Amino acid sequence: MTQRPTDADLAMLERTLAYARSKTTAAEVFVSEAESTPVSFEAEKLKEISTRQTWGLGIRVFANGRMGVSSTNHPDKVEELVDRAIELARYGPESELTLPDPSPGTPSIETYDPAIEEVTTEAMVEAGRRLLDEAKPLEPEALYGANLTYSTSSFAFLNSNGVNFGHRKSGFGLFVSGTLIRGTDMFFIGEGDRGCSPDWDMQRHIDGMRQQIEWGKEIAPTPAGHMPVLFMPRAVSSVLLGPFLSGINGKTVLQGSSPLEGRIGEQVFDKRLSIVDDPTLPLKPPSRSYDDEGVPSREQFLVQDGVLRTILYELQSASKAGVEPTGSASRGLGAMPGAGTTYLTIEPSDASFDDMLHTMGDGVIVERLIGMGQGNVLGGDAGGNILLGYRVQGGEVIGRVKDTMLHCNIYDILKDIMAIGAESTELGGSLATPAILCDGVSIAPKSDSE
Amino acid sequence: MRDEMTQALSGHNADYIELRLEELDTNHISMRGHEIDDIGGSTSRGGAARAYVNGAWGFVTFTQADNLRERVATAVRQAHLASGEGGELVRGEPVIAEPAPVLDNDPFLIPLDRKVNLLQEYVEAMWAVPNIQSTSIGSGDRRRVTHFANSEGSYIRQERVDVTFRARAMARRDGDVQQYGVSVGSLGDYNILEGRHDEMREIADKAVALLDAPQVEGREYTVICDPILGGVFAHEAFGHLSESDFVYENDQMKEIMVLGRRFGGQHLNIVDGASVPGLRGSYDYDDEGIAARKSDLIREGVLVGRLHSRETAGKMGEGVTGNARAMDYRFPPIVRMTNTFIEPGTATAEELISEVKDGVYCKNWYGGMTSMEMFTFSAGEAYRIRNGRIEELLRPVVLSGNVFTTLENLDAVANDLDMNQGGGCGKGGQSPLPVSNGSPHIRIQNCLVGGA
Structure with a gap:
């Protein structure tokens, strides 16, 4: 893989910025580039090997108190790119933001593991076969698939105040899934993780799948009403965090x-x-020395002992709110930056898994939902159809629930939590969280299901 | 372009190869409250080469369209590395075509100030309603020009322009925030954005009205879906199940989706087709160079067809349907829906509603999702039905169910088919793909409605 950003890319950034400065009051330019090699297995067979390469140049200009953005992937069209952004800025958002100045001494955060250069496509194919070989005996009737990827990417940034930084990232991911169909019952299981370093350890994914099969192979009748629900780490991420993260966005x-x-x-x-x-x-996929507007990164509490500590701002919303930016900017090509989170940690507490089942007594464990993000998300509503979840009776898992809707408001159920797990799980290389047991969650079963 | 692509494809050792070169241009404007929040555009060029060898693919994407021959060679090499147990791809005759784009009113020719002014007028219309806390509105255009060539000797140039528009109003009282919105789209026609001033006012009115609406009690009801939500139902609850890439290598799925299986009553007919003209899911050729058509999926309640790529059709010994679509050059074509709809019946919507004793009338939508067997979708607007009459407004509801029982429970179809062009579909990391879906008013017995 080519070492990026290349000198040619950096020279182009300089040239683009110089041209933009001659016509505007301030500007930012960046180049973002990535190359990944996904290997996918479908129905236990190797189905596709890809190489995917992207490259793009983005700009934001400030002119007459307004701003505009544009992007291109023609290295020879940088003047056009700048002119278009200036044209768009005539109608763009009014802005009084001040671009950051260079901040010497900002620590450099490592996000590139040179070990990625030793990874070969053949080794990924081999790893995929091993993953499937180990998954198959867990439940021979199920059909398995796997996705493996390794990648490198880079981001290089300049602004007209002299901020100049770049970072490189390496990426590696393994995912395994299984589908067990009996009659019209479809049972979906899956595990996987990603990170910056090659991680060939498959045992934890296989163990996770084994647990899912053990708990979920038999279907249990679903209870109805308001009851305790144990949100497993994956559900903490998809159900509980979503509404909260939209609520702490500075723009919102x-x-x-x-x-x-x-x-x-x-x-x-x-x-x-x-x-x-x-x-x-270090070596977490969302990590970075600076955010995507050149503001130095920092660790911050969003919530500390239940107290709200931070609202996340990129430069524009910080300027409008009259506060300091929080180093939370992320941006894509051709769009204004937005504020978001990076690596989130929900601090574990003291409850063991068995404690939580015991505390729950009768209730439901939720792993995966479908249909999230519907309803009044900003208001804290969360819910959907339980894709993978289990019935707990008398503190014991008795089987998988299906055809069941879950509904809650996170601002209600997180006010008085029953228990927070002692053990953390990392998900997707960007979140570490324990399971969380909440009371008063609405569970509605469908009565005519098999 | 054609010669260059043909040359790059010649002389490789693979069962099938295709090459796409694309030009993509996008514009978007979005406003939060009275202010423009984002305005931008992008232009990109890129391509993809894909090769098939013995049942496996090699796939390469790139943004610099040089060394085309080498790109193709890499895809072929990867396909050989992946190849294993053989597979049958449906072969086609060479197609040379350059269909004219559908461009009734090209959004790329509309001056920026006119686009901005229109959005500003709409925002003012929403804010004219008291108690509006905030609004968000946006429009976007996307032009995709595709040059497609394959080892069968085809060369197809296609151009599609996708137009989208969305508007949302949020009302707030104390800590309670309620919202209502609309999302529309078209194939190459900016006109759909215009003349919506009254509608904007209605959106704001509805958001405010939701503050006083009660939440529905979570349980089963008889549900009437309007054409928009009915279309989402057709797409989510059944459409995804008819995509053959979920079926073709899974014997258990094949059993469930066996042609001839009864899914619903005589009144149930569901079709999908890109050849239905002028809709967001319409095109002449798919991204494997197969001509678009219209496919019957359910006819009189019985499963009669499914959606295919060259590979799924070959493997299942069925005919191609022209449903292999890619978002753009960064992605391989996969089996996707196009324009999916439930065909109209004979009853009127009023007749359907008048027979409901205890139910919910659901309109509009926020979104939906499926896991094949289970689906869920949400209605932006819902009313209680009692004794055949539509009564009070409810807070937004989420409908959920098992596709097999729900299609059986779909007991009546009205005569008022309408297409919803406001949605985008996501699958395999490719989102949002322009699709349309539609339905007449439909009635579903014992449908699970979620509430607190």
């Missing part, structure tokens, strides 16, 4: 549509809940 707050507006310093959740956003952890 400025717009007046966040229920968290004006509540920094207030107890919004249970005292045991703490959520940290940290882009400075």
Whole structure:
């Protein structure tokens, strides 16, 4: 794989910025580039080997108090790119933001593991076969698939105040899934993870699949009503975090549509809940020395002992709110930057898994939902159809629930949490969280299911 | 272009090879409240080469369209590395075609100030309603020009322009935030954005009205879906199940989706087809160079067809349907829906509603998702039905169910088919792909409605 950003890319950035500066009051330019090699197995057979390469140049200009963005992937069309951004800026958002100055001494965060250069496509194919060989005996009637990827990417950035930085990232991911169909019952299982370093350890994924099969092979009748629900780490991520993260977005707050507006310093959740956003952890996929606008990265509490600590701002929303930016900017090609989180940690507490089952008594464990992000998400509503979840009776898992809807409001159920697990799981290389047991979650079964 | 592509494809050792070169241009404007929040555009060029050897693919994407021959050679090499147990791809006759694009009113020719002014007028219309807390609105255009060539000697140039528009109003009282919105789209016609001032006011009115609406009690009801939500139902609940890439290598799925299986009553007919003209899912050729057509999926309640790529059709010994689609050059074509709809029946919508004693009337939508067997989709607007009459407005509801029982429970289809062009479909990391879906008013017995 080519070493990026190349000198040619950097020279192009300089040239683009110089041209933009001659016509505008301020500008930012960046080049983002990636190459990945996904290997996919379908129905236990090797189905596709790909090489995917992307390259793009993006710009934001500030002219007459307004801003505009554009992007291209023609290295020879940089003047056109700048002119288009200036044209768009005539109608663009009004802005009084100040671009950051260079901040010497900002620590460099490692996100590139040179071991990625030793990974070969053949080794990925071999790993995929081994993953399937180990998964198959777990439940021979199920049909398995796997996806493996290794990648490198880079981002290089300049602004007209002299900020100049770049970072390289390596990426590696393994995912395995299985489908067991009996009659019209479809049972979906899956495990996997990604990170910056090659990680050939498959045992934890296989163990996870074994657990899912053991708990879920038999179908259990679903209870109905409001009851305790144990959100497994994957469900904490997809069900509980989603509405909260849209609520702490500075743009949403400025717009007046966040229920968290004006509540920094207030107890919004249970005292045991703490959520940290940290882009400075080495070798985590979302980590970076600077955010995508050149603001140095920093670790920060979003929620500390249940108290709301931070609203996330990129430069524009920070400027409008009259606060400091939080180093949370992320941007794609051809769009304004937005604020988001990086590596999130929900701090574990003291409950063992068995403790939580015992505390729950009768209830439901939820692993995966479908149909998330519907309903009044900003208001904290979360819910959907349980794709993978289990019935607990008398503190014991008795089987998989199906045809069941879950509904809750995160601002209600996280106010008084029953228990937070002692053990953390890392998901997708960007979140570490324990399982969380909440009470009063609405569970509605469908009565005529098999 | 054609010669260059043909040359790059010649003399390789593979069962089948295709090469795509594409030009993509996008524009978007979005406003939060009265202010423009984002305005931008992008232009990109790129390509993809894909080769098939003995049942496996090699696939290469690139943004610099040089060394085409070497790109193809890499795809072929990867296909050999992946190849194993053989597979049958449906072969086609060479197609040379350059169909004219559908461009009733090209959004790329509309001056930027006119686009911005229109959005500003709509925002003002929403804010004219008291108690509106915030609004969000946006429009976007995307032009995709594809040059396709394959080892069968085909060369096809196609151009599609996709237009989208969305608007949402949020009302707030104390800590309670409620919202209502609309999402529309078209194939190459900016006109669909215009003349929506009254509708914007209605959106704002509805968001405010939701503040006083009660939440539905979560349980089963008889549900009436309007054509928009009915279309989402056709897409989510059944459409994805008819995509053969979920079926072709899975014997258990083949058993479930066996042609001839009864899914619903005589009144149930579901079709999909890119050859239905002028809709967001319409095109002349798919991304494997297969001519578009219209496929019957369910006819009189019985499964009669499914959606195919060259590979799934070959493996299942069925005919191609022209449903292999890629978002753009960064992705391989996979089996996708196009324009999916439930065909109209004979009853009127009023007749369907008048027979419901205890039910919910669901309109509009936020989204939906399926896991094959189970689906879920949400209605942006819902009303209680009692004794055949539509009564109070409810908070937004989520409908959910098992496709097999729900299609059986779909007991009546009205005569008022309408297409919803506001959605995009996501699958295999490719999202949003322009599709349309539609339905007449439909009635579903014992449908699970979620609430708190």
